[in-house]
Amino acid sequence: MNTPHPPLPSSTATRTTASTPLSYVSSEPHSPWGTYLAQIDRVEPYLGRLARWAESLRRPKRSLIVDVPIEMDDGTVRHFEGYRVQHSLSRGPGKGGVRYHPDVTLGEVMALAGWMTIKNAAVNLPYGGAKGGIRVDPKQLSLKELERLTRRYTSEIGIIIGPQQDIPAPDVNTNAQVMAWMMDTYSMNIGATASGVVTGKPIDLGGSLGRVKATGRGVFVTGREAARRAGLNLDGARVAVQGFGNVGSAAAELFAGAGAKIVAVQDHTGTIANPGGLDMAELMPQVRREGGVGGFAGCERIADEDFWGIDCDILIPAALEGQIDVLRANRLRARLVLEGANGPTLPDADDVLAERGILVVPDVICNAGGVTVSYFEWVQDFSSFFWTEDEINVRLDKIMVEALRRIWDMADQHRIPLRTAAFAVACERILMAREMRGLYP
Structure with missing residues (x-):
């Protein structure tokens, strides 16, 4: 499984369509999106007949850029740029975290959403991939400013998120409190408590034991x-x-x-x-x-x-x-x-x-343990029945071990690195769903 990748033809030659690259984001090799695209190029030779659908992995289904204006504690108004990208919804609602960081870009969020698509399929969770972020240094904000930022951002992306559409979670510089604000804002806007709209919530609001670690x-x-x-x-x-x-x-x-x-x-x-x-x-x-x-x-x-x-x-x-x-x-x-x-x-x-x-x-x-327990939280919220932390950890261990075994078998079969094997297992599941669902209209 440590065998180097075989030489590949040029990226344009390996692709099964004549589609042009996305014009609104950098695909330079060392950019996050460029890294993701290179990984897709490397797995395509192992996809067989499903390779005809591979171009869908290179194009996010939906990318939303939002302006997030908030009133600061000193009375001034500042504007921040926010993103929510739904990379693929073929296997289920979007799932992925929200990060607050001064270096967040659309290309980074697109790549992270793409990796979430792969990750969720690699462990066979019934999710697609999504990701969100705001370009901000949260350490420069007061607690009240952070709350106002979170609530405004949630309102702006509320048109595409939901318990059966797209479920955010914590990521870099976000936590259970941020998720509580997101859940409350979304719930107020729809007029009903929707605990399943986010995961990684506080335990008292429907969060799951074992999620933080x-x-x-x-x-x-x-x-x-x-x-x-x-x-x-x-x-x-x-x-x-x-x-x-x-x-x-x-x-x-x-x-x-x-x-x-x-x-x-x-x-x-x-x-x-x-x-x-x-x-x-x-x-x-x-x-x-x-x-x-x-x-x-x-x-x-x-x-x-x-x-x-x-x-x-x-x-x-x-x-x-x-x-x-x-x-x-x-x-x-x-x-x-x-x-x-x-x-x-x-x-x-x-x-x-x-x-x-x-x-x-x-x-x-x-690192798929987080989204796996997020899935447990989502399921528990729908059923209003909660598991013990020991039950959570046992279920997590079983899913992770089985997922890694399946990937390792693929790596041994094709004598390829674990990364390519993980992408092969995941992409087969994603593209099979894409093929069976077909194109509408």
């Missing part, structure tokens, strides 16, 4: 299975984590609980390392108290770029997309890469890692 738990479960197949014992394994929010910190805690040593952590406050292992029992309260790992004692502060040369067994990129380029891929000293973030590895870096024999568990399966 679900993505990190999924990283651990897939990492545990990959390590077993690779002959890597987790007891004593050295783990490096980039990004220490809900995903990275939860994964780190679970790996530490399995006997692994967390030897390096990087977040927006800096990079810390300890070859003997960081004390998680002391680190976690520090992060909750201070908001980052930068001031943690009992470790070495290292340059951010040196993180990519840390001697470790498992590397978990759990921050933003586009982190592992060719230069960093050549520096990695890990046996296993677990993609906690969406799109952290560029396609040419993927080739380098394959050539070096470094196993990559791709984002579309590795």
